Amino acid sequence: MRARILVVDDELSMREFLAILLDGEGYLVDQAESAEDALSRIGGQSYEMVISDVSMPGLGGIELLSRIKSQCPDTAVLMITAFTTAEQAVEAMKLGAYDYIGKPFKVEEVKVLVRKALEKRRLVQENIRLKAEVQERFSFSGLIGKSKQMREVYDLIAKVADSTANVLITGESGTGKELAARAIHYNSPRKDAPFVAVNCGAIPETLIESELFGHTKGAFTGAIADRPGLFEQAEGGTLFLDEIGEVPLLLQAKLLRVLQEREFRRVGGAVSLKADVRIVAASNRNLEEQVREGSFREDLFYRLNVVQIRMPSLKERSEDIPALVEHFYKKYSLWSGSGDIITPDAMRVLYNYPFPGNVRELENLVERCVVLGSRVIALDCLPPAVREQRAVSSAPDGIGIPEEGMDLQAYLDNLEQKLLVQALDQCGGVKKRAAALLGMTFRSFRYRLAKFGMDED
Structure with missing residues (x-):
């Protein structure tokens, strides 16, 4: 779209030029021949x-500038005069003029300034629009x-957003934990400051401390310059620590100190x-269980x-599908928005499907x-696993509680060991592939191997 510009000057030759x-x-x-004419056009x-x-x-250019900025603050204004003074220039800039040039001026100078x-106005407008979109997207809508x-x-979220309290969001993978975190931030007094998110499970142990806290030049091999960490980047705002259960114990102690001392x-x-x-x-893991196992600090x-917010699985809220x-x-x-987008048969299948991947899978x-x-979501466009309802059962067939009772923990430990061995066998002993096969991080997989004394090659 072509930008519209109003030229205001009492000299016809200057306006036309x-x-x-x-x-x-x-x-x-x-074109406008006076300030009064300009205001009526605006x-x-x-x-x-x-x-x-x-x-x-009549009305001078400085007064016109003041009124334009009062009525249309996002309009860019360029002032031109044959009698440039420092006082006029300072006053014009204080009132919001983009710039101030004197006559005679160079044609290229005017082109560049315009x-x-x-461009500056466009960037400001785009920033306002994006900020409004972000707040709309991550508000409750x-x-x-x-x-x-x-x-x-x-x-x-509404109760906790205005406070400064730390929040722990729990729930299965794909339930929208980061969306909830963003909703907290964008409904809080910190909404104009940064929201910084990090997946703690995706950063190698050797780098996670530097990623969070930054490093100084020469702190380690490859540290060629000072680098701020995520805590500095999130200054005044919110730091979202996803998969917090993956943070190593040594770093947990340092993280605890930050929360206590705020430094x-x-x-x-x-x-x-x-x-x-x-x-x-x-976290999508049970942190209380990790505390009992000793892999997560109780004080942290x-x-x-x-405040804990539990995100429900999609199976629990199927009415939202x-x-x-x-x-x-x-x-x-x-x-x-006109017409149906899904057939009744397809919707019925989605209602009955357990969605192990939750909202993300949907x-x-x-x-x-x-x-x-x-054009319409019908049975034939659904993945075969969904159409055929080959949902994973919550427990293997044949499980039952004997009359004399059972040691549930021993049974679960035995089942876990068998699955670890089976995963390693299927992946030729490659631990990273076995971890991926079981849907866990390599760190979690190694922890479980060590738990059962299976960590030796």
Whole structure:
């Protein structure tokens, strides 16, 4: 879209010269012979930019600038005058002028100033739009569902958002834990500060401390310059620590100190830095069980678990499936909102499917149907595993409790060992592949091997 510019000058020759110049650059140009004329035009037309003389009969250019900024603060204004003074320039800039140039001016100078002013205005407008989109996306409307379970989640987020309390979000993978964390941030007083997310399970043990706290030049091989960590990047905002259960014990102690003292040191640094950061942590594992096993510090758990929000699985809130399907269909297609988007048979299948991957799996399923060109989600566009309802049973066939009772923990330990061995056998002894086969991180897999004395080659 071509930018519209208003040229204001009491000299006809100057107005026409600027109009011809700017028209040649591709802009839409209107002319006004006075400040009063300009204000009447601005009242009925939106302008991206105004170029105005300072000295004009009647209302002057400085007063015009003041009124433009009062009525249309996002309009860029360039002031031009034959009698440049430092006082006028300072006053114009204080009132919000983009720049101030004197006559005679160079044609290229005007072209560059106009281009830069409009680009700056576009970037400001884009930033405002994106910020509004982000707040809309991660307000409660970013979490889809009206089930009782989701209403409880919304209620907790609303209560905790305005506080500074640490929050622990629990739930299975794919339930929307990061969405909940973002909703907390964007409904809090910190919403204009950064929201920084990190998956603790995706960072190697040797790098996670540097990633969180930063490092100084020469702290270790490859540290060629000072580097701020995520705590510094999230200053004044929220740091989301996803998969917090994967953090090594040694680093847990340092993380605890940050939460207690609100300060930290970069790796290799001697100066303590303040940490004005709100912590929201998440885990799909049972941290209380990890505390009992000794793989997670009890004191850190209680520091993080000031308020706990549990994200329900999709199976628990199946009544939200229609709304989620519609949301994801709109996201991935050009659907305008008229007509059905899913057949009754397909919806019935989705209701009965257990969705082990939760909302994330449903989103991928809808995206798959859109990519395959389905105007309506029908049975034939659903993945075979969903159509055939080959859901994984919650327990292997043949399990029963004998009359004399059983040692549940011993039984589960035995089953876990057998599955670890089976995974290693299927993957030729390659531990990383075996961990992936069982849907866990390499660190968790090694921990389980050590737990049963199976960590030796």
